[in-house]
Amino acid sequence: MTDHTTETGQSRIRSRFEACAREGRAALVTFVTAGDPDLATSSAILAALPGAGADLIELGVPFTDPMADGIPVQLAGQRALKAGQTLKKTLAMVDDFRKAGHDTPIVLMGYYNPIYVYGVERFLKDARRCGVDGLIVVDLPPEEDAELCIPALEAGISFIRLATPTTDDKRLPKVLQNTSGFVYYVSVTGVTGGAIADYGAVGEAVTRIKRHTELPVAVGFGVKTAADAATIAKSADGVVVGSALVERVRLSLDAEGKATEKTVSAVTSLVEELAGGVRQGRKAA
Template identity: 60%
Template sequence: MTRIAARFEDLKAEGKKAFIAYIMAGDPDLETSFEIMRGLPEAGVDIIELGVPFTDPMADGPTIQLAGQRALESGQTLQKTLQMVRRFRESDTSTPVVLMGYYNPIYNRGVDRFLADAQEAGVDGLIVVDLPPEEDMELCLPARAAGLDFIRLATPTTDEARLPVVVRNTSGFVYYVSITGITGSAEAQPQVVAPDVARIKSASGLPVIVGFGIKTPESAQAIARVADGAVVGSAIVHEIAQGKPAADVLRFVKNLADGAHLA
């Protein structure tokens, strides 16, 4: 059983929903982002999504685009991101870590080398937003063979014909993008999300986590009530962008996590 599957089993046994937090590796610098990452489990985060900065983040809104730019300017690389995970594992062997980003840095490194390094570092799963299911041979299937979960995005436009293709080789959980558009845009609406969550859960047999448009403890709680959990990225990255100390960012995260866990 992967760490991700084990975490969902534990949450189910506790009658709790999952809270997932996204931060950009290296934003605003390596040490600050690592300090935040290290504090996320104590703040109530069940799974960490760690962004890999890339020069052309086409699925991301301005908040995360700027986070990636800050990270790249501070010298963050895929190698340093893997080192962050390795360092995190020195004190935490149970919290799942998912790398989220784009295929180009992985392709540049070489798929086989990347997967071996990611597994050795302690990465549990991948979200690669620009590789469609038609390209599963590129990374998805090799990742699964290497013991890493490959997490897919489903959206409001993923219809009945497309959904089986999207979830066919998905593992870990399905990330439901609750709104059309880029990250950090409109607010997610539980009454709109609920039917799609049920439809995706039925098709995949996996936990369905809802992200995009969740900015407050109240919205995290409302969304988690109709899903298996909530993921927050842009709102957390916005706090980091304000130059707040790690302790303040983690307090903000804890409030969001508390909201999701009350669902």
């Protein structure tokens, strides 16, 4: 395992958002599930994302009980687990990505159980060495910060928190107190993959969150097309797309659920479209 700790996760994420801001646009944050539909294909997708226009990458860690995920991400996790994906293999994917010279920030997204089983101290040491920049752990609330959030920050890894439409001004400071990297605003209540009903409300929510933090605010859940991305990009610092990308993986598979020669390009072609949408939605100077 190579040591990729020359730049900390906090600084690499911050630098990328700052670079996008200098271009007057939001960052495109893409989510894919590690090991979906198999390790080799997933690694090829990961390697291709920066060239397709991904500014940051969320790499989903598959888990047997993904309570916050909608059907597309649940199915992606099932495919990955069936193919033998583990947290150790996911870290190795990041290590290989860094060895290939990619500096795109990578955030591991998932649940606490696989990290707990791996061992927190060992996990943070290995994650840092592999070049992981941040963590999103959806089932660890701020009240549990001592479990992983504080140790992660001390290890130089950002801990990114989710805010939702139900996170009111009373709760928000608690959610944000140890958040670093960026704030992930979940634009719809419910599981991943739902539709955004009110774009105006998203803009108002971003403005409200920014009253409480100087961190970039990225908006996800429900972004499926370049037009969606362009609309969200007008008010957010980042646009997160996940379910639409893992659905592209599923639709590219053969009758046995195996990868085809179209699988990688099915994902990257949508990323290219979304990157164009983010650039169309340039912020007013």
